[in-house]
Amino acid sequence: MLLSMKKELKLRQNFLNDKILKTLYFGGGTPSILTVDEIHSLIDEVLRYFDFDENIEITIEANPDDLDKNYLKQLSHTPINRLSIGIQSFFDTDLKLMNRAHNASEAEYAVKCAQDFEFENISIDLIYGSPASDMTQWKKNLQKTLELGIPHISSYAFTVEPKTAVHQWIKTKKILPPEENVQNEQFYYMSELLRANGFLHYEISNFALEGYHSKHNSGYWAYLPYLGIGPSAHSYDGTLRRMWNVANNSLYIKHLSEDKLPSEQELLSEKDRYNEMIMIGLRTMWGVSLSRLKADFSREIWDYFDQEIQQKLASGILVVDNGFLKIPEAHWFMADGIASDLFLV
Structure with a gap:
């Protein structure tokens, strides 16, 4: 897969007119399963075709159970300077309902350990309105976040996807469905609390202390061009053309082995x-x-x-x-x- 991604990068090096990158994002799926050597290798490959802005933001998404002490130590010696950690909740009742692989203690440990290795720019995901969580628990979740000194929070309402265990549990009345009025209440409580603690609510789902907004996501919201490499990755030329890669790993590798781009495109009306x-x-x-x-x-x-x-x-x-x-x-x-x-x- 690594070789295929490098080949795609070579084939698409001219997609972006601006050769100075302001952000680089390792995301989608679980990029933290990459070894640190593989991350170094990919960054070096990007630098073959692009230059980095002196203040570049380089983010990697990670699950708490991937961020052990050894991995974080190695990661601290890479150019990565921002972590986006899929915490979801600091309570096991929520995490079990969401079928997460980590537990509450691993969630807290991942943040503290990252901070020990001098990762200051940390974002976490939190889910509000879970059927397993009431307002009291939600307040404790937010208080834990503040106590940990996390400078960026992305927070989303709990949703029920078809054909999932949660969907079946609701259908059989094992658990109650999420209630919109409860989610509304928790959303506005979060907004008021975080504002009172110095956070800027700069996008509906995103809050940041000064200087810690996501440069990468802000580029999407400003309709700036971006290049995505890898299965399912999307790209946009900033005007009319959007492209997306096939999701199937085998097809992705096969196309590139034949020097073909594994993508489709559309012109936006x-x-x-x-x-x-x-x-x-x-x-x-x-x-x-x-x-x-x-x-x-x-x-x-x-x-x-x-x-x-x-x-x-x-x-x-x-x-x-x-x-x-x-x-x-x-x-x-x-x-x-x-x-x-x-x-x-």
Whole structure:
């Protein structure tokens, strides 16, 4: 797989016009199963075709059970300077329900051990609204996060996927389904608590202390071009073209062994680009630039948009602030629904 990824990188080295990378992200699946030598090898390969910005953010996603002392020690000697750890919860009742491989003590140990090896830029994932967790437990989860001094938090509502054990347990009434009003309450409690502790709520699911926002994800939200390497990886040229690789590992390797790119592509229609700009922009504290929207799209689309927002502006669900359309934070829990009301269908 490593050789195939290197070959893909060589074949696609000209996809990005800017040869100075500001971010590099090892994510998707469990990249922490890579040995440190393999990580070094991949970084060296990237440096064959690109240069690194002096303040580059290099992130690796990891599960707590992968981050033992030896691995973190070795990782601290690589250029990686940001960890994104899939904690989910500091309580075993939540972790068992989510079928996570780690337990609560491993979650806390992973953070503390990473800090011992001078990883300061740490992000963790937390899940709120789990049927196994009430408000008291959620408050303790957040308090533990603050006590550990974690500077970035990505937090998502518990969801039930079809054909999973949780779906079956709910169907047979072994557990109760997640309740939207409970998730709403936990979301806003988190937002208020983290704000009071110096966090900036810069995207619906993301909170950061000053200087610790995710540069990589912020690039997606700003519609910047990106190159993805590996099975299932996505790429975007910053304008019209989106590409994605096959998910099947064997097919991915086979294509590259024949010097073929293992990808498909689509050209985004004006409707697609408009819907994405609305969806992404309204999930962030920056909102949607009205001047850019007017410049980038047809008069017909602008007139549709302008008509659709009027009632929401009057009700306060949307506001215009210095030329940007935003959802006030009090309504962020409903952001996806608000944005979808503005979509072209």
